[in-house]
Amino acid sequence: MGKITIKEIAKLAGVSNATVSRVIHSPHLVNQKTRERIQQVMESNNYVYDAVAGDLSRKKASVIGLIIPTIKNSIFSSTVYGIQEKAEEGGYTTIIGNSNYDTKSELNIMTLFQQRRIAGLILTGLSEGVSKRIREFMQLGIPSVVTWEKLDSSDICYAGFDNFKAAYSMTNHLIGLRHKRIGLIIGPYTRVRRVRSRLDGYKTALNEHSIPFDSDFIFESEYTLVDGKEAMQRLLSLPDPPTAVFAASDVLAMGALTAVKENGLRVPQDISIAGFDDLDFTAYLDPPLTTVRIPAFEMGQLAVKMLFEMIDGEMNQVRQYCLDTDLIIRQSCAEPALDNISL
Amino acid sequence: MGKITIKEIAKLAGVSNATVSRVIHSPHLVNQKTRERIQQVMESNNYVYDAVAGDLSRKKASVIGLIIPTIKNSIFSSTVYGIQEKAEEGGYTTIIGNSNYDTKSELNIMTLFQQRRIAGLILTGLSEGVSKRIREFMQLGIPSVVTWEKLDSSDICYAGFDNFKAAYSMTNHLIGLRHKRIGLIIGPYTRVRRVRSRLDGYKTALNEHSIPFDSDFIFESEYTLVDGKEAMQRLLSLPDPPTAVFAASDVLAMGALTAVKENGLRVPQDISIAGFDDLDFTAYLDPPLTTVRIPAFEMGQLAVKMLFEMIDGEMNQVRQYCLDTDLIIRQSCAEPALDNISL
DNA sequence: CTGAAAGCGCTTACAG
DNA sequence: CTGAAAGCGCTTACAG
Numbered sequence: 097m098g099k100i101t102i103k104e105i106a107k108l109a110g111v112s113n114a115t116v117s118r119v120i121h122s123p124h125l126v127n128q129k130t131r132e133r134i135q136q137v138m139e140s141n142n143y144v145y146d147a148v149a150g151d152l153s154r155k156k157a158s159v160i161g162l163i164i165p166t167i168k169n170s171i172f173s174s175t176v177y178g179i180q181e182k183a184e185e186g187g188y189t190t191i192i193g194n195s196n197y198d199t200k201s202e203l204n205i206m207t208l209f210q211q212r213r214i215a216g217l218i219l220t221g222l223s224e225g226v227s228k229r230i231r232e233f234m235q236l237g238i239p240s241v242v243t244w245e246k247l248d249s250s251d252i253c254y255a256g257f258d259n260f261k262a263a264y265s266m267t268n269h270l271i272g273l274r275h276k277r278i279g280l281i282i283g284p285y286t287r288v289r290r291v292r293s294r295l296d297g298y299k300t301a302l303n304e305h306s307i308p309f310d311s312d313f314i315f316e317s318e319y320t321l322v323d324g325k326e327a328m329q330r331l332l333s334l335p336d337p338p339t340a341v342f343a344a345s346d347v348l349a350m351g352a353l354t355a356v357k358e359n360g361l362r363v364p365q366d367i368s369i370a371g372f373d374d375l376d377f378t379a380y381l382d383p384p385l386t387t388v389r390i391p392a393f394e395m396g397q398l399a400v401k402m403l404f405e406m407i408d409g410e411m412n413q414v415r416q417y418c419l420d421t422d423l424i425i426r427q428s429c430a431e432p433a434l435d436n437i438s439l
Numbered sequence: 440m441g442k443i444t445i446k447e448i449a450k451l452a453g454v455s456n457a458t459v460s461r462v463i464h465s466p467h468l469v470n471q472k473t474r475e476r477i478q479q480v481m482e483s484n485n486y487v488y489d490a491v492a493g494d495l496s497r498k499k500a501s502v503i504g505l506i507i508p509t510i511k512n513s514i515f516s517s518t519v520y521g522i523q524e525k526a527e528e529g530g531y532t533t534i535i536g537n538s539n540y541d542t543k544s545e546l547n548i549m550t551l552f553q554q555r556r557i558a559g560l561i562l563t564g565l566s567e568g569v570s571k572r573i574r575e576f577m578q579l580g581i582p583s584v585v586t587w588e589k590l591d592s593s594d595i596c597y598a599g600f601d602n603f604k605a606a607y608s609m610t611n612h613l614i615g616l617r618h619k620r621i622g623l624i625i626g627p628y629t630r631v632r633r634v635r636s637r638l639d640g641y642k643t644a645l646n647e648h649s650i651p652f653d654s655d656f657i658f659e660s661e662y663t664l665v666d667g668k669e670a671m672q673r674l675l676s677l678p679d680p681p682t683a684v685f686a687a688s689d690v691l692a693m694g695a696l697t698a699v700k701e702n703g704l705r706v707p708q709d710i711s712i713a714g715f716d717d718l719d720f721t722a723y724l725d726p727p728l729t730t731v732r733i734p735a736f737e738m739g740q741l742a743v744k745m746l747f748e749m750i751d752g753e754m755n756q757v758r759q760y761c762l763d764t765d766l767i768i769r770q771s772c773a774e775p776a777l778d779n780i781s782l
Numbered sequence: 783c784t785g786a787a788a789g790c791g792c793t794t795a796c797a798g
Numbered sequence: 799c800t801g802a803a804a805g806c807g808c809t810t811a812c813a814g
Contacts (some may be wrong), residue, residue: 118784377664
């Protein structure tokens with residue numbers, strides 16, 4: 097019933113705790129005969145090492161804390177996967193907290209993580225209110241890295257990408273296709289900085305081509321299919337609707353696509369739709385979605401790699417990686433029909 | 440730099456560790472003045488409680504271990520969400536291990552979890568090789584519950600659903616639509632028991648309607664879009680292809696749908712497609728997918744609830760819950776065209 | 783190569 | 799209401 101501890105193994109094998117501990121961690125330090133006997137005893141008693149007690153004793157930690165906005169949505173699953181895989185390789189366990197894009201809850205999770213003695217922290221984006229706390233973490237010796245974003249601060253590590261540039265490129269692509277009325281369905285940019293960067297990228301691209309910015313063309317929404325659909329619905333019922341819509345999330349794009357079809361319109365002949373994220377399913381939509389590929393998996397892996405390096409001592413220097421994004425051109429965007437182009 | 444411990448707080452406040460510990464856990468036991476002073480000291484020194492040390496000391500655990508096949512796929516995300524939400528409510532943290540449908544790796548994860556002193560374990564399905572280990576866990580006082588499956592063994596707890604019945608109903612539905620040539624694209628039934636139950640449900644339904652079972656109509660595949668697409672491709676190139684295809688996973692169904700469209704065929708006029716899981720996106724496919732709704736979120740919540748009850752002492756009795764599934768009828772299934780019906 | 787002892791940060795009877 | 803002491807399961811200088 098009660099679980100077997102090192103102490104009991106020691107007693108059964110007629111040695112001290114220290115020696116048992118040694119056969120677990122540095123078997124070469126123990127006389128072969130003794131070692132084998134102890135291993136024997138551990139086996140037959142189904143001894144299971146208590147990693148938590150071990151960590152406490154040697155003042156180390158082997159859990160990595162990860163904060164993502166939500167696990168319900170597939171947006172972050174590649175990142176989580178990249179993190180878990182890499183963490184596991186290094187013998188670390190991952191705990192995940194869902195912030196729901198809320199700063200207060202991020203802060204709460206950070207404290208919870210701290211109580212659980214995490215070895216390092218990975219954040220999905222950096223909310224305004226969190227930077228200070230991150231610095232505290234680093235002061236306390238808890239290395240932290242931000243993903244999904246590129247930061248201005250030079251003292252916080254990140255493995256991210258340029259949201260501005262990614263959105264800028266896609267908008268430019270649509271403009272290159274001769275669209276002038278380009279709608280934008282976008283996530284919670286009021287609350288989330290990296291989403292705001294996407295908005296800025298969109299605006300800047302328009303601006304550079306002297307296309308007037310029309311706030312009726314912008315919809316801020318949660319990352320759900322329904323929201324994407326509803327936003328598109330509204331866009332379509334505008335007196336002079338857009339000829340292309342950039343949905344800055346594939347989930348929103350899929351919702352938008354559905355709305356277009358329900359209105360008996362065709363993509364891309366009647367209206368173009370572009371997405372963001374390059375989730376698995378985008379290649380399987382009808383038509384396949386033009387979108388921007390995000391280095392989701394890579395960011396995860398890199399973030400853990402950075403964490404490891406910091407844990408192993410090179411904590412002194414700040415590392416900042418901005419990974420590339422790619423325009424993935426598929427069939428959901430085309431030039432607007434002639435009668436749609438304002439001459 | 441070094442983190443503040445209870446001991447230092449005690450010294451600063453001029454009390455013993457015990458008293459500080461008391462203000463953390465049972466403040467009412469401490470004289471108000473003393474308590475306030477101590478709280479004061481904790482605040483101004485940013486004291487953070489060490490939950491790991493606490494757990495060790497009071498011989499309890501506050502982490503729940505969860506094993507799912509994969510986190511990459513959205514299939515399990517509702518379950519994970521249900522679990523995390525409920526666990527959090529009870530002050531528990533969740534750690535997730537990905538087994539990749541592999542028994543050996545499940546066993547490994549279980550040991551890892553054990554080393555991390557989990558308070559309880561939630562498994563997604565029960566592989567043949569794992570039952571024994573589960574019983575060991577329960578013996579050791581680690582309550583365990585299985586989800587996504589209904590078990591025969593009367594001594595293992597579960598919060599699942601009837602895979603056989605779910606697949607049986609859907610197959611029956613297709614038969615009711617007058618389909619006689621019904622293809623099946625299904626997950627790894629050779630390795631996974633609950634998937635085998637689905638296969639059995641399909642077979643039994645056919646059998647009850649004296650529809651001969653045709654092994655050319657069955658494709659076993661991984662749960663990916665590509666696999667669904669390829670399987671459908673093969674099905675369509677059969678000399679006498681099915682008039683309906685039951686893809687026992689929405690992801691496979693989405694892949695299948697793409698293949699059908701690429702072949703210039705229409706769903707459901709030329710061929711019907713049914714899915715399984717009722718993932719978010721199914722209502723947004725073109726056409727919206729007929730599928731079976733799985734109580735994914737509910738299973739997660741219930742599993743944690745059961746775990747809590749067991750942790751709180753009623754560990755003696757085995758609880759087994761089989762939740763309902765629903766046929767979700769949308770537009771991807773219809774009667775076969777007349778010339779397809781064998782008279 | 784091995785053991786005794788002190789310690790990781792916290793808790794909990796027990797005694798006062 | 800509070801403190802001294804033993805303990806959770808493991809580790810690690812130190813000494814031999």
